[in-house]
Amino acid sequence: MADPIIRICDLEKKFQSKNSEVYALKGINLEINQGDIYGIIGRSGAGKSTLVRCINMLERPTGGQVLFEGRDLCRLGDRELREARRSMGMIFQQFNLLMQRTAMENVCFPLELIGTPREEARKRAAELLELVGLADRAKSYPSQLSGGQKQRVAIARALATNPKVLLCDEATSALDPSTTDSILALIKDINRRLGITAVIITHEMSVIEKICSHVAIIAGGRIAECGPVEQVFYHPTTDAARIMVTPEALSPEKLPCERMVRIVFNGTKALEPLIGTMMLDCGKPMSIFYSDMREVDGVTYGQMVLQLPDDAEAIRRIYAFAESRGLILEELNCVR
Amino acid sequence: MFDEQMIEMLWEGVIDTIYMTVASTVLSYVFGMVMGVLLVICRKDGIAPRPVLYACLDVVVNLTRSFPFLILMIAVIPVTRFIVGTTIGNNATIVPLVIAAAPFVARLIEASLLEVDGGVVEAAQSMGASTWQIITKVLLPEALPSLLNGSAVAAITILGYSAMSGAVGGGGLGKLAIMYGYNRYQTDVMFATIVLLIIIVQLFQMIGNWATKRSDKRVF
Numbered sequence: 001m002a003d004p005i006i007r008i009c010d011l012e013k014k015f016q017s018k019n020s021e022v023y024a025l026k027g028i029n030l031e032i033n034q035g036d037i038y039g040i041i042g043r044s045g046a047g048k049s050t051l052v053r054c055i056n057m058l059e060r061p062t063g064g065q066v067l068f069e070g071r072d073l074c075r076l077g078d079r080e081l082r083e084a085r086r087s088m089g090m091i092f093q094q095f096n097l098l099m100q101r102t103a104m105e106n107v108c109f110p111l112e113l114i115g116t117p118r119e120e121a122r123k124r125a126a127e128l129l130e131l132v133g134l135a136d137r138a139k140s141y142p143s144q145l146s147g148g149q150k151q152r153v154a155i156a157r158a159l160a161t162n163p164k165v166l167l168c169d170e171a172t173s174a175l176d177p178s179t180t181d182s183i184l185a186l187i188k189d190i191n192r193r194l195g196i197t198a199v200i201i202t203h204e205m206s207v208i209e210k211i212c213s214h215v216a217i218i219a220g221g222r223i224a225e226c227g228p229v230e231q232v233f234y235h236p237t238t239d240a241a242r243i244m245v246t247p248e249a250l251s252p253e254k255l256p257c258e259r260m261v262r263i264v265f266n267g268t269k270a271l272e273p274l275i276g277t278m279m280l281d282c283g284k285p286m287s288i289f290y291s292d293m294r295e296v297d298g299v300t301y302g303q304m305v306l307q308l309p310d311d312a313e314a315i316r317r318i319y320a321f322a323e324s325r326g327l328i329l330e331e332l333n334c335v336r
Numbered sequence: 337m338f339d340e341q342m343i344e345m346l347w348e349g350v351i352d353t354i355y356m357t358v359a360s361t362v363l364s365y366v367f368g369m370v371m372g373v374l375l376v377i378c379r380k381d382g383i384a385p386r387p388v389l390y391a392c393l394d395v396v397v398n399l400t401r402s403f404p405f406l407i408l409m410i411a412v413i414p415v416t417r418f419i420v421g422t423t424i425g426n427n428a429t430i431v432p433l434v435i436a437a438a439p440f441v442a443r444l445i446e447a448s449l450l451e452v453d454g455g456v457v458e459a460a461q462s463m464g465a466s467t468w469q470i471i472t473k474v475l476l477p478e479a480l481p482s483l484l485n486g487s488a489v490a491a492i493t494i495l496g497y498s499a500m501s502g503a504v505g506g507g508g509l510g511k512l513a514i515m516y517g518y519n520r521y522q523t524d525v526m527f528a529t530i531v532l533l534i535i536i537v538q539l540f541q542m543i544g545n546w547a548t549k550r551s552d553k554r555v556f
Binding site for chain 1: 459463464465469478481
């Protein structure tokens with residue numbers, strides 16, 4: 001496989017306060033390949049924003065390396081760093097548009113910075129506004145646009161200099177669910193059509209599920225787990241990851257804790273009447289507490305939470321059945 | 337009420353006052369802008385932190401602003417004589433006015449620039465903007481309405497100072513008020529200068545408000 005476009009090695013960021021040191025990030029290792037949509041998820045304070053800001057040096061790491069196309073950004077001089085930053089677009093939770101400029105002028109801004117002639121810049125900006133579906137709002141000021149429209153302008157602006165990477169720092173966190181979906185669809189579309197690698201910081205599972213190919217779970221300034229989304233989501237190996245990927249409806253407080261199991265569907269099997277067959281096989285009814293199925297690229301993924309019958313023989317048969325079909329039953333009590 | 341001569345003097349006073357105020361305001365902005373921008377970018381969390389330079393500027397600004405204007409005007413007489421060649425008249429008044437107003441303007445500009453959302457500055461940095469580009473393309477344009485609003489405040493403050501300068505050889509309405517109104521007990525002249533000053537202040541404020549509103553693209 002080709003070299004990763006972004007490789008983070010042993011990254012560390014500590015903040016110095018009067019009499020103590022606080023590590024915001026420690027021992028971070030990540031590889032992001034060209035064309036990935038890489039999600040980084042964590043709770044607030046986990047260090048995920050610091051991490052993405054270290055990728056373009058808005059925050060200077062205190063140790064380790066950030067390699068972008070093989071060059072260590074930490075070692076670049078001001079001028080070289082400015083050039084490298086032009087290959088990385090960034091969008092923000094609060095959009096950060098210039099309030100005194102129109103949508104068109106906002107998109108022209110990064111082009112002005114590199115001295116693109118005015119006519120050429122306006123032409124490129126018009127194309128980009130078309131791409132994000134805002135061609136008719138070119139003359140509007142940010143205060144006249146909705147949140148979703150502002151984020152679209154910000155995306156157009158981030159793409160103006162033909163970056164290879166788009167960094168998204170909680171880009172959908174200030175938007176309502178349906179606007180979030182449309183922005184995510186836009187990011188996915190850009191990723192597919194322009195081959196731009198996206199790094200998405202979020203605290204929402206749904207964002208990762210919808211568009212990411214890879215995910216890293218960050219907790220307490222460290223990467224708890226990372227890898228392809230389906231692997232991390234459906235087979236978490238660490239407690240931090242398990243807590244993060246468990247839907248809220250499944251939080252231990254909300255479930256009776258006895259004999260709960262999680263079944264993960266990781267492929268086409270969900271199309272068969274598996275659960276029905278299983279119940280018929282063991283001869284006892286079961287309660288379904290949670291079920292969530294979705295299609296990703298034509299393959300069905302999902303998980304279901306069941307309470308097994310209070311009958312040792314039935315449970316034995318269920319496990320035997322699951323094994324024969326290659327299903328993994330995971331006892332949920334361990335989440336506690 | 338007034339004879340022709342007095343009306344002419346009052347009119348001349350108005351022109352002189354506006355001349356001193358506008359010229360001093362413009363010059364104060366030339367120096368104050370540099371200081372204000374430096375105060376913003378050099379601060380600890382600014383875009384080009386220079387803690388020592390910031391501390392020095394901060395002290396200089398505070399020091400200059402602690403002088404009562406009347407005292408400052410007298411204290412800088414040698415400087416005035418050196419630059420203008422005389423210590424009386426309109427042009428001689430401009431020197432102490434600028435020295436007194438520039439640090440004040442620097443603070444106004446500092447406050448306006450600090451209002452610019454840090455996120456926008458960060459976005460510009462993420463796009464590879466240099467410090468100079470951030471100043472000229474982000475900070476100043478984004479703060480423009482606030483800067484215009486501040487300039488009306490500055491002009492009105494300078495107008496007040498200029499009236500004071502009448503006491504030590506400055507011209508304008510301040511001189512008339514002191515010479516005729518105070519020394520000769522001509523209350524009507526005093527009254528007339530006050531009315532004229534009120535009108536000029538209103539005028540500055542109205543222009544400032546209008547320009548602020550017109551330039552601001554945030555509210556509709």
